[in-house]
Amino acid sequence: MDSVIANGKPVAAQVPCSLETFLIAQKLLPRSVVVEHNGEAVAPSEFSQRQVRAGDRLEIVKIVAGG
């Protein structure tokens, strides 16, 4: 399986696929994460069209609410 670099670490993934599909495969809620793709900001409404390819760099942050 190919891999992408998520938060600096290689992650095996069935790519190419949409960012939304990738997030769901990683057991992440697409509406509850912030993603930067190859250094670019991505709005949540673009997740389903944005294509993730082998070797891409993703920074992913999960929502937290504590204060």
Added chain:
Amino acid sequence: MELNNEEIRRYSRHLILPEVGLAGQKKINATSVLCIGAGGLGSPIAMYLAAAGIGKLGIVDFDTVDYSNLQRQILHTDADVGRSKAESAKETIHGINPNCEVVIHNTRISSENALDLIRPYDIVVDGTDNFPTRYLTNDACVLLKKPNVYGSIFRFEGQASVFAPHLGGPCYRCLYPEPPPPGMVPSCAEGGVLGVLPGIIGCIQATEILKLALGKGTSLVGRLLLFNALDLKFRELKLRKDPQCPICGDHPTIKELIDYETFCGIVPEPENNGNPDEVTVQDMKNALDNPVLGIKVVDVREPDEYEIAKVAGVSLLPLSELQSRFTELDPNTQYYLHCKAGVRSMKALAFLRQQGFKYVKSVKGGITAWSDEIDRNVPRY
């Protein structure tokens, strides 16, 4: 407003900074900030802003000080336990800088009062601890065009940003259009938080507020700053305004405040009769006192929590291991599951039901309710 001699001495280390100076200090003194939440984040925010000379500080908090707050909520002292957080905060702030006008709002911020609470202030800072209040704060700030200085924390990690669609940046909903389903993201009460973490994130929020007041530097608008205390690393994500955002996008669908509890999937608990999947701590006591009933009680908390507080006669099977170890349980036995407060035991219940367990109940209020209602010797944590 001119600074008097006492103020010139008090703010001297600001006055000699070329980026602040007398003109900048006057701007700080003329700025009003509404701090929503006087807890972990609210503590350093309110204390540093008051010390820095923010002219008017509003504090919104309906809660009272609890012992479990003192590990991080430095606005409050041991002697304040049981007092209103807003009152306690006012006293601490006044002790730091009596020139700071403190307005306390000893109330729960809601869709009914949020716009009126926020309107008189220049800047809002989000130091809340739950999703409904974060979405409410965001929406009210977007509607009123107020900068919303955001921070949130969990365990060893924190995030901060400045949301200001009216200044060209994104809002909270551009990042997180919808809240996670209830119970999916644990709170600090469930997952814990390192005591100094809100100190670090809160100080970043206070820094951003002072920069907004001064109109200096590069703000966190359009950036999400992340901090990890274990690795002691900062990283940063670029953010963008989402044209599809339901409140600040090109075609907004939210034009007034909504019901945020419903939006976040929080259903008000019915009185008394409650949920048929739940039993009370009294039922759990009956089960433990009368083995003849054949009801087994299982604690689904993590082992570290079990070490802190446990009930005799209860076996431990952490929720994190349930998927791999549920076969240790008998699908035909009746189980009462408990956790700390009743959320994780409901998740464990849902999982076991899927595996064909018919006779499983969740103990409402968990070991916290046990400590309150059955045995005070079991520590609350």
